[in-house]
Amino acid sequence: MLIKIPKRWELPESAVTPRKLVEARRPLVASMQKEGLIGRAMTRREALKLAAAGTTMAGCGQYIKGLDTGAASGLSSPYADWFPVPRNKAYEVPERAVTDGVSATTHNNFYEFTVSKSDVWKLVGDFELEPWTVEITGLVANGGTFGVEDLFALFDMEERIYRFRCVETWAMTVPWSGFPLAKLVEYVDPLPEATHIAFISKNDPEQMPGVSANPGYPWPYYEGLRIDEATNELAMMVAGMYGEALPRQNGAPLRVIVPWKYGYKSIKSVVRIAFVNKQPGTFWNTIAPDEYGFLSNVDPSVPHPRWSQATERLLPDGQEVDTMLYNGYEAEVSALYSG
Numbered sequence: 001m002l003i004k005i006p007k008r009w010e011l012p013e014s015a016v017t018p019r020k021l022v023e024a025r026r027p028l029v030a031s032m033q034k035e036g037l038i039g040r041a042m043t044r045r046e047a048l049k050l051a052a053a054g055t056t057m058a059g060c061g062q063y064i065k066g067l068d069t070g071a072a073s074g075l076s077s078p079y080a081d082w083f084p085v086p087r088n089k090a091y092e093v094p095e096r097a098v099t100d101g102v103s104a105t106t107h108n109n110f111y112e113f114t115v116s117k118s119d120v121w122k123l124v125g126d127f128e129l130e131p132w133t134v135e136i137t138g139l140v141a142n143g144g145t146f147g148v149e150d151l152f153a154l155f156d157m158e159e160r161i162y163r164f165r166c167v168e169t170w171a172m173t174v175p176w177s178g179f180p181l182a183k184l185v186e187y188v189d190p191l192p193e194a195t196h197i198a199f200i201s202k203n204d205p206e207q208m209p210g211v212s213a214n215p216g217y218p219w220p221y222y223e224g225l226r227i228d229e230a231t232n233e234l235a236m237m238v239a240g241m242y243g244e245a246l247p248r249q250n251g252a253p254l255r256v257i258v259p260w261k262y263g264y265k266s267i268k269s270v271v272r273i274a275f276v277n278k279q280p281g282t283f284w285n286t287i288a289p290d291e292y293g294f295l296s297n298v299d300p301s302v303p304h305p306r307w308s309q310a311t312e313r314l315l316p317d318g319q320e321v322d323t324m325l326y327n328g329y330e331a332e333v334s335a336l337y338s339g
């Protein structure tokens with residue numbers, strides 16, 4: 001017998017705000033772009049042209065070498081022309097080298113494809129990124145279904161270098177491209193009673209062999225943040241890395257990056273964002289509540305039940321370094337957890 005238990009992030013349709021204006025806005029955005037009234041990132045072609053002319057564009061595309069892994073490359077993304085975007089130098093990682101792009105795009109956790117980290121990139125070649133919409137729903141005034149490029153056009157994208165720390169203790173340093181999640185939250189205008197945001201990933205067993213291979217998991221992958229966390233300056237919606245569109249294995253076309261939390265909070269290939277009035281469930285908390293909490297802030301003093309979190313191993317060589325409280329972002333986020 002199949003009993004459908006609604007997930008805690010599932011809302012009745014009655015809670016969804018219809019938004020005619022969203023539809024009305026799209027041609028406006030397009031025409032503003034055409035008129036040059038709102039910015040669009042330099043296209044890859046334009047950047048290459050500049051490079052060929054001997055001009056360097058600070059902060060753009062320094063990492064693209066070695067990233068051409070065929071269908072698993074950002075170059076094969078239908079959104080390739082949005083990148084590179086300008087770097088925001090306020091977000092850099094001074095004490096570590098940026099991880100090489102090949103390592104960051106061939107060592108992945110994306111269980112919808114496979115649990116084998118070194119194989120995700122080999123299985124994503126046919127993963128369809130277009131069309132792609134993100135439904136923004138629940139307790140917001142301006143929700144609706146947005147084409148992913150509408151979101152790219154609405155919010156200026158920038159590149160930031162962040163530490164990234166998986167709960168399994170591997171870690172990397174990555175130049176991500178995207179926009180602050182706070183901008184999106186501001187745009188959709190949460191109702192006063194909204195306290196949390198639930199994120200849901202694409203779940204298509206036809207394209208994602210890991211879904212049927214692991215029928216015991218509570219698909220789709222889902223995650224959540226408090227609204228004060230989501231509007232912290234560090235939280236990003238990410239659409240690119242290493243100056244290119246996000247490769248499929250890294251969560252194309254749009255994912256979350258919350259650098260002070262363990263990697264599983266950084267949900268990939270988002271299709272639905274729901275504003276809710278209580279703490280939503282999460283995929284990993286549902287599977288193993290004793291091992292994976294809701295907050296999941298990086299903390300070297302709190303061991304995982306099965307291993308220490310005091311140190312981490314940097315990709316690709318496994319160099320061991322000390323793990324930092326909040327993954328090195330204590331100054332930016334500790335006020336969120338003072339209570």
Ligand SMILES: Nc1nc2c(c(=O)[nH]1)N[C@H]1C(S)=C(S)[C@@H](COP(=O)(O)O)O[C@H]1N2
Pocket residue numbers: 104107108109110111112165166167201221249250251262263264265266267268269
């Ligand atoms: N939808 C989805 N998002 C996900 C995961 C996943 O399996 N499915 N894995 C998470 C985990 S455990 C980590 S460490 C990061 C890995 O991101 P990366 O492959 O880009 O390094 O994605 C997170 N987001």
Ligand SMILES: [Mo]
Pocket residue numbers: 109166167168262263264
């Ligand atoms: Mo992870």
